[in-house]
Amino acid sequence: MDTTFFSPSDWEAVLTLRHTLHAHPELSGQETETKKRLMDFIQQHTHLKVVDRGRWFYALYEPKEQNGQPPIGFRADMDALPMPEARDLPYGSTAGCVAHKCGHDGHSSALAALALLLEKDENILRPVYLIFQSAEETGKGGKSCADFVEAAGLGEVYAFHNLSGYPENAVMVRDGLTQCASKGLTFRLVGKRAHAGTPEQGNSPAPALAKLTLFARDLVPKTSADSDKTLLLTLVGLNVGGKDFGIAPGEGEVSFTLRADEEDDLAALERQLRHEAARLAEADGLQLTVTEADPFPATVNHKACAEKVRQAARDLGLQLAPMEKPWRPSEDFGWYLKVCPGAMFYVGNGETWPAPHHPQYDFNDRILATPAKVFLRLAEG
Secondary structure (H helix, E strand, O other), rough: OOOOOHHHHHHHHHHHHHHHHHHHHOOOOOOOHHHHHHHHHHHHOOOEEEEOOOOEEEEEEEEOOOOOOEEEEEEOOOOOOOOOOOOOOOOOOOOOOEEOOOHHHHHHHHHHHHHHOOOOOOOOOOOOEEEEOOOOOOOOOHHHHHHHHOOOOEEEEEEEEEEOEOOOEEEOOOOOEEOOOOEEEEEEEOOEEEEEHHHHHHHOHHHHHHHHHHHHHHOOOOOOOOOOOOOEEEEEEEOOOOOOOOOOOOOOEEEEEEEOOOOHHHHHEEEHHHHHHHHHHHHHEEEEEEEEEEEEOOOEEEEEHHHHHHHHHHHHOEEEEOOOOOEEOOOOOOOHHHOOOOEEEEEEEOOOOOOOOOOOOOOOHOOHHHHHHHHHHHHHH
């Protein structure tokens, strides 16, 4: 704990908040108690204006003296994952098969820690918005917050994510593309069920599903680890029939995740898949429905804002680690960066720390102060 920034009592309050959030995780779009705990924390420890926006909220700091610069914003996500708590933690999840296995409890706590610092810093001379967003994991929370960022006239907006495989407390930031665009697609084919002894009386979708799966496999060249460009089509689910040996199935579905550096490439990949699915369905006399899930835009940092993050890290004496390639997992902070200059940066968990979404993952409390300090430096300008 850095006593230059936090008093022992403030730091203890932030740690307690993080552990409380971890113990009571909530899934995307269901973060009712999480939101309340964060709002209560800020109201109890600061004089910031707290505004409830339904599924999400923001806290606003308006300094008495202002220099005329437009507001700056910082965003954290609040939702957890549908995963069990696999570690024996004193603050482990009490919610069954729900746990903070991506570190959003740490993201929100770091932003709440920033709230404690703002009123004590005389160098902040412009309004500061702290945006606590819901439903990042499903890609459904970012767009409405981005619309607010645009309407409120923010001049810059920033966020961070914890990242394993890098030195603990190192800061990483890229110019331009930093996380890929992605989308989930499910193709459902319906024919006619029949007895397994008379399959000719039915119309099974299994051959068409198999052909679509093979088409998808060959549609995108295998991407090697050292490729400069990401274009991925990943099979995530295939379901047709069951283990009832007296039934020839009449319906089934296949699901893919599409991922690309460029949104145009993602759209082109989707068009090809939809066209082939429609062709196969027509050829076999099947009904086709296509559903979308978890759409994420590409997250593209603004170069000047990425450089501001680097300068903030240098000012704080933090290590800057190179990040040669974009991080493949998607992030709906990309919606913010479409309407406002800003940057997503990363703070290293440690080179051997379990990765987010791994069963053994837990947010590293030793990095909790780092993003709050970088945010504060950015707010100072």
